[in-house]
Amino acid sequence: MNKIAWTRKARAAARVIAMLAALHLAFLPAAFAQSAEGSLLKDRWFFCFGYKRDRQGVDAIRSLIDVAADHGLNGMVLSSFNLDGITRWNESDISLLREIVDYCSAKKIEWIPTGFSAGYGGAALSFDPSFAAALPVLISLKAEGGEIRSVATKNMLVNGDLEQRDGDRFAGYGFHDLPGQISFADSAAASGQTCIRFENFGSFSGHGRIMQTVAVKPGRAYRFSLKIKTENLDPVSGIKAMVLSEGRSLTSVAPTIAATQDWTEFSLDYINADESEIRLYAGIWQGKSGTFWLDDLRFSEYGSLGDIARRDGAPLELRSRDRDAIFAEGRDFEPVRCLRELDRLAIPPGSSIRDGENLEMSCYKIPYVSHEFGRQISLCMSNPKLYEHWEAEARRLYEVAPYKRFLLSMDEIRNGGGCLLCQSSGLSMAQILGNCLTRQRDIFKAIDPGIEVLTWSDMLDPAHNAHDNYYGVVGDFTGSWNYIPKDLSIMCWLYKTRDESLGFFSGLGLKTYGAAYYDASDLSNPRDWLVSLKNTDGAQGIMYTSWQKKYALLAGFGDLVSSASAEMDSK
Template sequence: MLCMLAALAVVPLQYRWFYVQTNLFREEEVGHIEALLQRAAKVGYNGMVITDTKIESLDPYPDFYRKRVQTIKDEAKRLHIEVIPVALSVGYADAMLAHNPNLVEAAPVKDAPFVVHGGVLQIATDPDVRFDNGDFETAQGDKFSGFAFQDGIGIGTFADHQTVHGGKTSLRIENPGALKETSGNCRIMRRVKVRPWRHYNLSAWVKTQDFASASSVRVMALNKDGKAMSFHDVSVTPTADWKRVDVTFDTRENEEALLYLGVWGGTTGKMWFDDAKLEELGLTNVVRRPGCPVKVVTASGRVLREGEDYEPIADPKSGTIPWKGEFEITHPSPPIVLTKSSPLREGDRVKVSWFHAVMTETGKTAICLSEPETRKLEEAELRRVAELFGPERIFYAHDEIRVMNLCDACTRRGISPGKILNDDILFANSVSKSLAPKCERYIWSDMIDPYHNAVPNYYAVNGDLTGSWEGLPKDLIVVNWNSGQAEKSLPFFDKLGHRQILAGYYDGPVGAIKGWLAKGRGLGIVGVMYTTWVGKYDDLEAFAKAAW
């Protein structure tokens, strides 16, 4: 009995942290962080996790940046607060990709038909692949023709002849919350034949008026089994004039796509869709690295030579918009320019295979974890961060990696995404330990948690992330943010021998950390972190009071 009571006793929290996202290119951020440190010290915080894309994108660090970091470190030291830098944001990889955008994880396009026209190869689009009635001009009453289904005809979805982007009719969605039978889902869907291993862009024009559920508006493509093929957010606001939204998707093995426009869990207000279109993409955001080869093959089977039969292929806008390391999807595809000695003539057809950058949400990318150049980049980053902040502590940002195991560098290894990720974490661990044998290392929980994101077919990950946790060193401290599955997640990591820090708050109720700590008693919980994604520090003191 005494043993049970001892196990359940409340152990003082060794790690009492808060989380700061910053941009130290702005001088005023230094004063802001100093003020946070002073507030935090008064209520017992002893650690600050700091993340700044410039930590990862800069090489070398400018003198002014070093001085700002040093000022923050000096103030933290005076207040007895440790500074823990975040590195290796492999799933939010724009900062790492600023060094080499071609290391972005990329998806294949296979044997797309191209035709010679005016000395260049242009993609030969298939006329059978199209979004019929995407202009919503054909309707019987409020029912649009050709769609597989339409929620709430004449109740939540209407044929509008007054507010249009083009033509005489648009689709209006109004007060979708009135559709009780669909819980506010108000959508229209069309089945479209597509070609396997192609890259498509689905666009539509959207207008809103007091639309309370704007964040739940979707334009997306699913396969016939209901699995998502597109992963973009369309960033609609409650009231806005006509705006074009675009999402891209890869078909992989699929020959049919379910194209959806609408809102999920809508409430009140109005929105309109018009002029939806499906287009096959050429070499937009083509990726050039060893694990992403380009191949051009003639009708007779001859493989053409880059630099001899056609000019070197590149997309000058790939990985540069709006900043180096970032990608967007709407710029035109670059042509393949033939050389003077090319054997191709006007009208000749070829098949082209290549890889393109994959984006999710609002442009989020992942770096390829299998390309050898990535390892060099990771090691260089860990060394720079250790030199800037000291080698004693490092926080690995291996979280929410939405894209993996698509390029040849990954697939030719013949191992699962879980093993690919596991290898990368072990590599980072070996580098950190070489810099400081007693280096304390931390990692986000989600990608090594089978009750969170370490699962089969996560977003655009090709395969199973199960096993990503196997063999990780027990002294790697897990920063757990899976409060929704606390009863499963906390014992899982405790059984593996990892100590855990609870990443609480998330701009929600302050008191929730009490219940989470209660669930974690006896399960290796050694700390908590005030975690805000919107820079909200109003509850910094109240969180401390609730947690310790």
Template structure:
């Protein structure tokens, strides 16, 4: 079936449903104003799924189901080469921009015809990094160089910083392993029959069943790292896959010494094995997991080989950490991999972020003399020294290292009066407003201009402390200033802004140490209310908080956090983001809401919770439970807040 026929059929179905059910869908005065469904993807993708549909066709086909379940809006988050960012990207052709714009307009028109409002999700802080890489947050890094005959290289370049041999020819000295458990076919031990350059390597097998009395298991090889702060490093290793049903489950990450999972030193969200670099200092075309899955597939076809991988990381503020190779919990089928010749080395200038003057500060260590930029040329990881007096000097080089493949989604620097705000303003004015601010009035609830700002799980932030225009008392103050700087002109123009809660919530990521954020994300002076502290750096008081505390978790601890989070933002309108592939999160959230109302009565300064709506949220396009979730709400104490089913 052609795309046009599918779309036309979907539109016809939508219009029929809207006409037949409009009266039944009208809300009572008590209904949640925002009853939204999250939709994320790329409407420009032409590949078809197992049902023979493109994402755009799936979007259109879903609209009647959304409306029938009592929802009244779609929160639309577009990524890839069909994203809103492409509409302001100077590298995107005019024809491509028109195609993207036309497709989004058609999607909005189809949704409006179905009686659904469409809400744009965008404006994430890394969009500025995408458009202006020179503004990307970067790690301040210092590297010791030794010049010889006018060429300066990293001191001890290529030297393995592990005291033990890189391989496992003798034993596992320096490494800790999970003991091998033949009964369960899992664990880690030295294999004397398989090696990369010798006869021995470390063999790792995943768990296929849990030991008696255990609810969790891990096959791990790990060790402590002793580091210099603000230093660039590389870990390289060789892998050979055996029989593997789930090669994507093999992980490598670096955890800070206190072991907190919310503050890793290195962890890529979508590539469990990290993302490597080429010998000349460029990022590989694909991540290490993608590469390893292909290697495992080749091994299964009868071509097992050893391949080398690497990851580069920055120590940031830390001097100790732990590096882990692991396969976690029970994994379907047999999964075996050999690991060998693991090497840690300090590296020089690689993946630099260059902003102009002051990108590099080269100092002679003997007397602190700073070389003018005319005295040297940066050639990848080495320097060519033009000043004969420095031709054999010991040097200290200060530079900025990009974290763009070390973590997923890196923000740009948001200094006072900086280009960060101009890029964001241009993005809203030229990509968002023209598409979304003229929807059919009868489908719009509340403000006709809405903008869901995607400030969520920002792993690297607040490193430009040397710039007085960026300096704030805490990372939380810095983030608040960043967001408020984007919000203020929008709010003044009558735009209702929304944001995820997690980066501003001490029940989630607004904590003393989160990932590689430089400093505490707790606001200066914050105690129990987000609105304490300095009013000039809070979110705008009309901001709608989209609260996803706990995600898919159904534990008592998650319930407590949900209740406390609802109360923490009690002076802001809130939309509860639930589902996350589990219907039971609906009941969990409604119970947490009841508990929050009860606890609110005991507070010294009680205020009325402002629950503005509910958003059905899925990261995996699972929309089969829309009707079931709506029915759960109708059968709850909050039934009056949801439309009755159509007759």
């Protein structure tokens, strides 16, 4: 069965699981089944995100606490400040956090810290970048002039310079949107005679893209680069370069560009785990208006020495491609460090590496997903040193500002499973995730058995991200919900599957919460969540969730959910 068929089958199974979970509600023990009276919306929180650890940030947070307290909310999930890096804070930073926590207490707002993200890395990467997940890679190198450098390789794209065409149709590409209507040949090239121009996309689907299928090798690192020019483009955020395989996104980049600008190059790095063929896309999605041009598309093996993980489960070896020789790190070449940018290695005196020798490095590189805010780097959940780090941070945070609940930021884990720690564990990715959540939960219970541990829902939800073929993950998250602690509470956040998701986790006997709002222009989203939560046994509360610091509707949200809670209590 191919991956697409398997994914469809898995999603169909997810719907069946959710239906069975809903049926299971009727047979829940009375001790678990909850009525709406005084319990359904006992927790009415807001998510505080995006504020810096400084005077201005603290003052802004205090203002939000005032609004929350005045409008019936009783909890704040604090996602600012890099709380999971508190062991490196100075006394001024500590004082700022204590000020917030004391102010919460005075206003009768519970403070709930969040952190320990395996999906986005969190503060852990600032302690050790090799906490990151890693994939095996072979890099072609060459020794020249006392240094080891990467080797330039040929462009693997057909007609990457866009010079071969028949009218507005470009040779070598699987498609480009509506030649002669959206995509056109144009002479305003960055180099050569021809480039491709996109316009009118707002009058059609909003898409203006070009795509080519490329054969790739497992265990190779690649770079996809291209040049872009824009004129009155709206929105610029719609421009992306993407690597896809069988309908799933392996990685992507949204470059920082202006609505009108001259030719600029941007690139996307990709580490191939086990695909034999990928699709490269570039262009605009959901575009409205304006014009943009693309030229000089290039895809090639990329031998960067940056982002090489140095830890257990990620061995490194340098060998000759010209003879039977393996070289010793530190004696034949300088030690390799885990740095984001590293383009050369020194060859010390007395090295057995010959000048001009062709080399190959076997190592483990750190994959990432690009966003407007930067690179998303996931952590290796099989690394025991990561849990030592997390435990130290959790204990120090509790010493500074005791907490009764902690929300684990365990969402959108888009890479992992490729290093030897994961591969030799004998565990599936579902089990590795379940083991991670269990160990995280145990850290908090060892600090204080009364701490309630929550997590975001998506990586445990068969209707969301708990499935196979998830981004660059090596392995399958299906069944992850079978390996988690039974006292873990779940923060459901995907609006379109809220009923299915709440019913699924309730059917497992887990407490649930609804993460509502999500930066909308009104409160229709929270109103729908209230209906869903009211119909869910084990539902504990609801949270105003903003990722864009949009808090203009916080007061209205508080009034809405407080009134709903009072109405339920009166019944």
